[in-house]
Amino acid sequence: MPNPIPNRLRPPPRTVGLNEADRSRLPSCSDCHLPAFGAFKTPHGCRLCGFCWGRLACLERLPCPGARKHHACRGAVKFHQDECSPDQEARLQLSGVFIECWNSSSGCLYIMPYMKLSTHEAQECQFKLVSCTGCHRNLLRRDLGDHQRSDECRQILIANLGNYGVPNDGDNMRIRPPPRTVGLNEADRSRLPSCSDCHLPAFGAFKTPHGCRLCGFCWGRLACLERLPCPGARKHHACQNAVKFHQDECSPDQEARLQLSCVFVECWNSSRGCLYIMPYMKLSTHEAQECQFKLVSCTGCHRNLLRRDLGDHQHSDECRQFLIANLGNYGVPNDGDN
Ligand SMILES: [Zn+2]
Ligand SMILES: [Zn+2]
Ligand SMILES: [Zn+2]
Ligand SMILES: [Zn+2]
Ligand SMILES: [Zn+2]
Ligand SMILES: [Zn+2]
Ligand SMILES: [Zn+2]
Ligand SMILES: [Zn+2]
Known part of the structure; x- marks a missing residue:
């Protein structure tokens, strides 16, 4: 996936449901004069929206952009980005203002308080342009489900299998059981590094202090604070008499992780209908950013x-009414940098 575009490189979103008088009372940017979403204060007190702040030079001191427009700060000292600070007052005032999604021009009809925009776009917007983790084509998120079942996507994924690196996946794995492998016969499977506790392939593996290998899930079930016997010992494993240890005394098992990174697995959400298969190292990203069958809030x-049901749901009255009824309960986002 490409890095999500930070707010500071996005123009302010369009407000919804405000008349001109309402809009004129919102804190506005000294440069573009739009509502100052993600606002910063300049050293001499001008207010810049996150977008105009993001266009300031990083290293070179330049005059305040307000000065270009005959603003009161015309003769102000020069400054650069890092000399500005988040404008908490403007951010608080704007956090509950309803806005359109950044992807409204691509078809997203969702409206939401500004503070929800980054999360909506990163995790749920069906009209966000995303890069398929398999073949790296760009497409709308809502088209990913069909696309990833297509031969066109799978063939590229399989052709590029050798090019993937090693994921650092231990922390994502520890509360999920190992995913099911795909396309391996029993002999292949028996050659994969396996867990001393559950005996499944040791995805997200850790080594115990005395050399046992635990999958990320079994490692995650170790006690954090109390030293306990190795879980392998419960199953008459060679480490029966080993010293006790806890989670933090284990270290990532890079050898097992490397061997397993390219093994094809089913999505964790296969039981809900996701048919996508992928190398293990893509699983966390697939699930976090694109899986249409992930249960989300x-x-x-x-x-x-x-x-996959979010698009229809968020256009429904049931969702909008609830959102509007709870408008007063939102806190203040810290949105300038993401
Ligand atoms: Zn601006
Ligand atoms: Zn200024
Ligand atoms: Zn959207
Ligand atoms: Zn693809
Ligand atoms: Zn295990
Ligand atoms: Zn052991
Ligand atoms: Zn999936
Ligand atoms: Zn909803």
Whole structure:
């Protein structure tokens, strides 16, 4: 996936449901004069929206952009980005203002308080342009499900299998059981590095202090604070008399991780309908950013539903009414940098 575009490189979103008088009372940017979402204060007190702040030079001191427009700060000292600070007052005032999604021009009809925008776009917007983790084509998120079942995507994924690096996946794995492998016969599977506790392939593996290998899931079940016997010992494993240890005394098992990074697995959400298969190292990203069958919580009404149903759901009255009814309960986002 490409890095999400930080707010500071995005123009301010369009506000919704405000008349001109309402809009004129919102804190505005000294440069572009739009509502100052993600605002910063310049050293001499001008207010810049996150976008105009992001266009300031990083290293070179330049005059305040307000000065270009005959603003009161015309003769102000020069400054650069890092000399500005987050404008908490403007951010608080703007956090509950309803806005359109950044992807409204691509078809997203969702409206939400500004503070929800980054999360909506990163995790749920069906009209966000994303890069397929398999073949790296760019497409709308809502088209990923069909696309990833297509031969066109799978063939590229399989052709590039050798080019993937080693994931650092231990922390994502520890509360999930190992995913099911795909396309291996029993002999192949028996050659994979396996867990001393559950005997499944040791995805996200750790080494215990005395040399046992635990999958990320079994490692995650070790006690954090109390030293206990190795879980291998429960199963008459060679480490029966080994010293006790806890989680932090284990270290990532890079050898097992390397061997398993390219093994094809089913998605964790296969039981909910995701048919995508991928090298293990893509699993966390697939699930976090693109899986249409992941159970997610709507940023508006907090109902749980499948990501693929979010688009329809968020246009529904049931969701909008709940969002609007709870408008007073939102906190203040810290949004300038993401
Ligand atoms: Zn601006
Ligand atoms: Zn200024
Ligand atoms: Zn959207
Ligand atoms: Zn693809
Ligand atoms: Zn295990
Ligand atoms: Zn052991
Ligand atoms: Zn999936
Ligand atoms: Zn909702």
